[in-house]
Amino acid sequence: MDHLLTAINCRNTEIKIASLKELKNVCEQCMACDLGKTRTSIVFSDGFAGAPVMLIGEAPGADEDATGIPFVGRAGQLLNQFLADAGLDRKKDLYICNTIKCRPPQNRIPTNEEKLACSAYLFGQISIIKPRIILLCGSTAAQTFINQEIKISTIRGKWLNIFEDIDVMAIFHPSYLLRNHSTEPGSPRWLMKKDLETVKNRLQEIDN
Ligand code: URA
Numbered sequence: 272m273d274h275l276l277t278a279i280n281c282r283n284t285e286i287k288i289a290s291l292k293e294l295k296n297v298c299e300q301c302m303a304c305d306l307g308k309t310r311t312s313i314v315f316s317d318g319f320a321g322a323p324v325m326l327i328g329e330a331p332g333a334d335e336d337a338t339g340i341p342f343v344g345r346a347g348q349l350l351n352q353f354l355a356d357a358g359l360d361r362k363k364d365l366y367i368c369n370t371i372k373c374r375p376p377q378n379r380i381p382t383n384e385e386k387l388a389c390s391a392y393l394f395g396q397i398s399i400i401k402p403r404i405i406l407l408c409g410s411t412a413a414q415t416f417i418n419q420e421i422k423i424s425t426i427r428g429k430w431l432n433i434f435e436d437i438d439v440m441a442i443f444h445p446s447y448l449l450r451n452h453s454t455e456p457g458s459p460r461w462l463m464k465k466d467l468e469t470v471k472n473r474l475q476e477i478d479n
Pocket of ligand 1: 314328329330331332335340341342343344346347369
């Protein structure tokens with residue numbers, strides 16, 4: 272029985288990889304907004320197509336634009352550290368992407384028009400990956416799914432009812448944590464640690 276389940280999971284992952292490849296091919300040609308003119312490369316995703324957790328950040332920065340991989344700069348390195356401390360494996364447990372796939376000039380916040388132009392890729396990724404958990408990393412990602420006024424500090428750490436069959440949680444963005452060094456109880460770094468531990472516990476519940 273275990274062999275059969277493994278075979279089915281492998282087959283599902285193969286299908287997901289094939290569909291993601293098609294979506295990525297379309298995205299690579301995309302000129303739906305002006306960011307297409309200034310990008311070096313699209314930043315489509317990192318991680319595992321069969322991952323139970325999908326993490327959605329804001330937008331690529333300079334390092335991501337140069338490499339085509341999300342969260343590889345200083346913020347990404349801090350994120351990696353928080354994930355590892357919570358026992359989450361970036362390459363196995365997570366599929367990582369952003370609300371938009373091209374870098375906005377000077378790393379400004381993406382406009383609603385840019386987010387709308389890119390939404391087919393993001394929602395395509397969600398429907399192909401079918402994650403059990405979505406982490407909305409930072410205000411831009413949270414505001415994309417909830418509303419424009421939402422404050423990350425008031426909603427982070429709670430399970431949100433946005434999609435049927437997917438547990439959604441907003442978490443702090445690592446760029447914010449780079450500006451806030453304290454690890455005292457109640458500090459943003461302390462809360463991030465707690466939130467990711469909650470995610471790890473939920474994953475263990477799902478696995479059992
Ligand atoms: N910040 C983001 O939101 N996404 C990245 O990929 C990198 C930095």
